[in-house]
Amino acid sequence: MRKILNLSLNCNIYYYFCAQSSINSQKTIMNALLRFTIENFRSIAERKSIEIKPDSIKDEPRSNVVSTNEVPFLRSVAIYGANSSGKSNLINAIGCMSRLIVDSVKVNDEEELPYFPFSLNLVNDKKPTLYEVDAIISDVRYRYSFSNTDKRIIHEQLIRIEKSGTEKPLFIRNVDGIGVNEKLFPEGKDMEDKTNDNRLFLSLVGQLGGKISNTIIKFFNNDLNVLSGLETDGYSTYTRYLLNKNLPGCEDMKKFFSDMQLGFSGLSTKVRDFNINELPDNLPKELKESLAKELSGKKLVDVFSTHKVFNEEGQPIESKSFDFTEMESAGTQKLFDMAGPIFDTILRGSILVIDELDAKMHPLISREIVKLFNDPLRNQLGAQLIFTTHDTNLLSSNLLRRDQIWFTEKDQLERTDVYSMRHIVLPDGKKPRGDGNMERNYIKGRYGAIPYIRTSID
Numbered sequence: 001m002r003k004i005l006n007l008s009l010n011c012n013i014y015y016y017f018c019a020q021s022s023i024n025s026q027k028t029i030m031n032a033l034l035r036f037t038i039e040n041f042r043s044i045a046e047r048k049s050i051e052i053k054p055d056s057i058k059d060e061p062r063s064n065v066v067s068t069n070e071v072p073f074l075r076s077v078a079i080y081g082a083n084s085s086g087k088s089n090l091i092n093a094i095g096c097m098s099r100l101i102v103d104s105v106k107v108n109d110e111e112e113l114p115y116f117p118f119s120l121n122l123v124n125d126k127k128p129t130l131y132e133v134d135a136i137i138s139d140v141r142y143r144y145s146f147s148n149t150d151k152r153i154i155h156e157q158l159i160r161i162e163k164s165g166t167e168k169p170l171f172i173r174n175v176d177g178i179g180v181n182e183k184l185f186p187e188g189k190d191m192e193d194k195t196n197d198n199r200l201f202l203s204l205v206g207q208l209g210g211k212i213s214n215t216i217i218k219f220f221n222n223d224l225n226v227l228s229g230l231e232t233d234g235y236s237t238y239t240r241y242l243l244n245k246n247l248p249g250c251e252d253m254k255k256f257f258s259d260m261q262l263g264f265s266g267l268s269t270k271v272r273d274f275n276i277n278e279l280p281d282n283l284p285k286e287l288k289e290s291l292a293k294e295l296s297g298k299k300l301v302d303v304f305s306t307h308k309v310f311n312e313e314g315q316p317i318e319s320k321s322f323d324f325t326e327m328e329s330a331g332t333q334k335l336f337d338m339a340g341p342i343f344d345t346i347l348r349g350s351i352l353v354i355d356e357l358d359a360k361m362h363p364l365i366s367r368e369i370v371k372l373f374n375d376p377l378r379n380q381l382g383a384q385l386i387f388t389t390h391d392t393n394l395l396s397s398n399l400l401r402r403d404q405i406w407f408t409e410k411d412q413l414e415r416t417d418v419y420s421m422r423h424i425v426l427p428d429g430k431k432p433r434g435d436g437n438m439e440r441n442y443i444k445g446r447y448g449a450i451p452y453i454r455t456s457i458d
Helices: 087-106 201-207 211-223 233-245 250-260 285-295 330-348 363-374 438-443
Strands: 007-010 013-015 032-039 048-051 065-068 071-074 076-081 129-137 140-148 153-161 167-174 177-180 224-228 266-273 299-310 316-323 351-355 384-388 405-410 416-420
Touching: 032 071, 032 087, 032 140, 032 384, 048 416, 076 087, 076 363, 087 129, 087 201, 087 211, 087 224, 087 351, 087 384, 087 416, 129 211, 153 201, 201 211, 211 224, 224 330, 233 250, 233 266, 233 299, 233 330, 250 330, 250 363, 330 351, 330 363, 363 384
Parallel strands: 076 384, 076 405, 224 351, 351 384
Antiparallel strands: 007 013, 032 048, 032 129, 065 071, 129 140, 140 153, 153 167, 167 177, 266 299, 299 316, 405 416
């Protein structure tokens, strides 16, 4: 998704602009996330990985698997778990890695780094946090990792993985220094001593024009997007822009709304100038002055939904437009907010990570969003959706393969475990069947990752 400045002040005020982007061009090369690994981040104390690649070629639906350069990957992955089991921490870790990479160029010497270790263990509280991705970036497979404390980067390495599986290090960084493969990574030559302790080597080389480095940084900045499904107001900025400009993907988005039968028969937009009098009265004076200065001269996009008006006999006699944010339900507004990022992701074949996909929305709508990503006809560029959910209906709709279903669960030491349904061994020694009743078995606790509620009797 193109980077957009979002600001939601109230239900009627939205400021937007769109950064330079290839908004009218479709991607012809593949990007995909294959594995994400995290260690010592919030409740995730031990090294844990989530894989977005198939564990078996036999599971159905086989169309949920995409392949590029002979490397298969999954179109979607669902993460289940009880409240406070660590689902959001796993998603937050992906976002934190992206921010560390993208923002590293701005880090000043001695500036502290984002650092959120597992604090319920005296050893972990002092250990670095490890981030690692295995990804296809511009049709090349890389494994990139780094670890950091609040003061410095402890370790960093970039490895290229060939089709044969051979791994070729491009550079390796540890406490003793940085070693560069000058043949495979010439852009890193003579840059080893110019990197601050608290700055990523990848970022330094990218800032100085490194082609490979910038390709990888661009992947994290533009093609791997993390959203919250609970607070979605800011995302409507792009949806409004998409709708107002009738950009590629807009017609598919409107058809999706129509198929969902949300109650309105159409959407329209109106662009107007920002008016300082519409800022909330309870804003602090300094913030209000700052926003007024920033928004002065900018354009706002209002959205209106069209509804049919009926006579006493129940016959439609006219259509009437209403302010979208005043007329539509919270669930419909959330779907609208997220629709721009969703259809932008589909259009460009990128990766969308959503925490609490199903919050405020009917289960049938959540299912249709997942079906959209899993459908090879509507998702021809292999866009990926990674999401957390409590919606067990997705387990009974023949929508997901076993290797697309992941769980988080805490142990007695408050540490989060992360595992796939394919990893589970049932008490009878067998693995869960892909054609079995996965929803019923999950609710019964056969897969773990459910809340255990203590019942008290007065």
